[in-house]
Amino acid sequence: MKSKPPHSAATDTDVDLPxxxxxxxxxxxxxxxxxxxxxxxxxxGTQHDDGSNSESSPTSSPTPRASSARAAKPxxxxxxxxxxxFEQKSDKSPYASATKPLGLHPRNPHSGRYDMxxxxxxxxxxxxxxxxxxxxxxxxxxxxxxxxxxxNTALLKHYYKVQxxxxxxxxxxxxxxxxxxxxxxxxxxxxxxxxxxxxxNETPRILDIGTGANLIYxxxxxxxxGWQFTGTETDGTAVRNAHAIVEANASLxxxxxxxxxxxxxxxxxxxxxxxxxxxxxCNPPFFSSQxxxxxxxxxxxxxxxxxxxxVNRNFGGKSNELWCEGGELAFLKRMMRESVDYAExxxxxxxxxxxxxxxxxxxxxxxxxxxxxxxxxxxxxGQKVSRFIAWRY
Numbered sequence: 001m002k003s004k005p006p007h008s009a010a011t012d013t014d015v016d017l018p019x020x021x022x023x024x025x026x027x028x029x030x031x032x033x034x035x036x037x038x039x040x041x042x043x044x045g046t047q048h049d050d051g052s053n054s055e056s057s058p059t060s061s062p063t064p065r066a067s068s069a070r071a072a073k074p075x076x077x078x079x080x081x082x083x084x085x086f087e088q089k090s091d092k093s094p095y096a097s098a099t100k101p102l103g104l105h106p107r108n109p110h111s112g113r114y115d116m117x118x119x120x121x122x123x124x125x126x127x128x129x130x131x132x133x134x135x136x137x138x139x140x141x142x143x144x145x146x147x148x149x150x151x152n153t154a155l156l157k158h159y160y161k162v163q164x165x166x167x168x169x170x171x172x173x174x175x176x177x178x179x180x181x182x183x184x185x186x187x188x189x190x191x192x193x194x195x196x197x198x199x200x201n202e203t204p205r206i207l208d209i210g211t212g213a214n215l216i217y218x219x220x221x222x223x224x225x226g227w228q229f230t231g232t233e234t235d236g237t238a239v240r241n242a243h244a245i246v247e248a249n250a251s252l253x254x255x256x257x258x259x260x261x262x263x264x265x266x267x268x269x270x271x272x273x274x275x276x277x278x279x280x281x282c283n284p285p286f287f288s289s290q291x292x293x294x295x296x297x298x299x300x301x302x303x304x305x306x307x308x309x310x311v312n313r314n315f316g317g318k319s320n321e322l323w324c325e326g327g328e329l330a331f332l333k334r335m336m337r338e339s340v341d342y343a344e345x346x347x348x349x350x351x352x353x354x355x356x357x358x359x360x361x362x363x364x365x366x367x368x369x370x371x372x373x374x375x376x377x378x379x380x381x382g383q384k385v386s387r388f389i390a391w392r393y
Contacts, residue, residue, distance in 0.1 A: 103380055105184040107224075109159055110177035113137065114151070123154035149173050160223040164248035168237055171213040174283075176220075178381045182388055183220045185377045186279060186350060189390055193373075195278055195347025203228050203254075204278040207346070209266055209335070211257070213238035215245045217281060218255045230256045230277070232270045234263050266335050271342050281388075282351040284331045329358055336365050336391070343393035350390040359389065366391050 104111045116138040120127045129140045129147035140147040149167070155176050156162040167173060190204060199205075204227045208217045211231025218229035233239045239259050246252045262268050271277065332351055339349045353359060359376060366374050371391040378387045 104177060105181050105379070107184045107187075108177060108180045110155075110180060114139075114155075119151070119154040119158055122158035123150065126150050126154045145173070152176060156219060160219050161251060162219055162245075162249055165219075165245055166241075167213045168241055171238065171241070174212075174214055174216050175381070176216065178379070178384070178386065179216045179283075180220050180224075181379045181381065181386075182281065182283075182352065183217060183224060185379060185388070186221075186281060186348075186390075187225055189348060189350075189375065189377070190278055193348075193392075195392060198344060199276045199278065199347070201228070201276060201278065205230065205276065207270065207277045207280040208232065209270075209280060209282040209351075210234075210284070211238075211242055212283075213241040215242045215252075215255070217283075218252060219245075222252055222255065228254045228256075230258060230270070232258045232260045232266075234260045265338065267338050267342050271345050275345055277346050279348040279350055279390075280346055282335065284328050284335075284351055284354075328354055329361070332358070332362060332389075333365055336362065337369065339391070340369050340393070346392075348390050348392050350388050352386060352388045354386070356385075356387065359387075362389055 116126070116130055120130070126140075129144070129150055130138050131141060133139045140151055142148060152173055152175075153165055156165050159176075186206075204225070206217075206221060206227050206229050208229055208231040211218065211229075211233055213235070215231060218231055221227040221229060231242055233242065236259070239257055242257045246255050246257065258270055260266075260268075260270060266282075267280075332353070335349070335351060339346070353362070363374055371393060373392050375390040376387055377390065378385065380386070
């Protein structure tokens with residue numbers, strides 16, 4: 001599915017996290033939820049499957065899939081009635097728990113510290129931003145927007161084979177480890193529960209609400225799992241830039257970008273007649289005002305520099321990416337209420353949730369409108385703890 005012309009988000013506090021892993025070098029070494037579920041189904045009843053837990057270890061090689069970054073067809077199998085073959089349950093990450101995760105997802109290639117030598121090989125310009133931390137290790141100044149942008153460009157080139165990527169000045173440049181975690185835990189969710197009863201998709205289709213100028217979720221999800229993405233945006237500049245990224249990278253040719261012209265709606269015209277999405281995902285505007293976003297940025301500067309220097313955001317972000325009236329609470333309540341109208345066209349609705357105190361209210365809203373199942377998946381990146389909520393009807 002080629003990218004079509006348009007017709008019709010939030011900040012992070014990640015600091016210097018990660019070191020290279022060989023896991024990212026080949027898509028064949030990355031967990032395929034459909035292949036893994038089908039393999040478990042085929043081997044059910046056997047005493048032991050040597051590969052059954054391989055996806056739980058960041059250094060092991062899970063069930064292989066096609067080496068192409070975009071699998072033409074999933075490795076899973078359909079039953080006689082056309083449903084995908086899934087086990088009712090599959091092994092989730094040992095780092096996931098009902099209370100607190102211990103670190104990045106084990107399939108996330110960004111665990112440990114960044115290997116700057118390999119990243120400079122991918123993008124020599126990164127060398128201009130390298131400096132030593134107090135322990136004598138190579139890093140960058142994470143309060144420097146240009147340094148963060150260059151690091152992200154190198155990460156996308158090395159890990160996800162994106163050869164041409166840029167964003168307009170001032171737009172959100174997201175920390176990649178946390179974004180990758182969302183993708184990998186979503187893959188676990190799709191493997192654990194079969195939501196394909198209405199699906200004729202050859203590969204899972206994912207709807208990314210507010211995909212942004214950076215297109216980060218389609219990039220990671222396409223490379224890691226061969227998913228098809230539809231990204232939606234209300235910002236014209238972001239839509240044009242997302243189209244440019246798709247056109248510049250052949251691996252993203254199955255990514256569609258849609259302009260949402262109804263700013264008060266999230267799914268209207270984005271889920272069209274005949275569409276079915278295995279999941280939706282969203283990085284919502286966390287803040288309720290510019291002032292709230294700036295106060296958070298000031299606290300972040302103090303953590304990075306030991307002083308209250310600036311309200312500038314080292315990861316950037318435009319107003320529609322960072323705040324909206326009522327903030328995350330109002331945004332996600334609206335999403336949850338709208339989702340009922342598309343219950344037959346979406347397997348899982350999901351979204352990041354920044355404020356854990358909102359979870360009890362979100363559960364109540366979803367229960368009131370008849371959600372069949374609600375799942376909370378905790379995630380952690382360094383000192384930061386996050387989570388996403390998922391529901392289905």
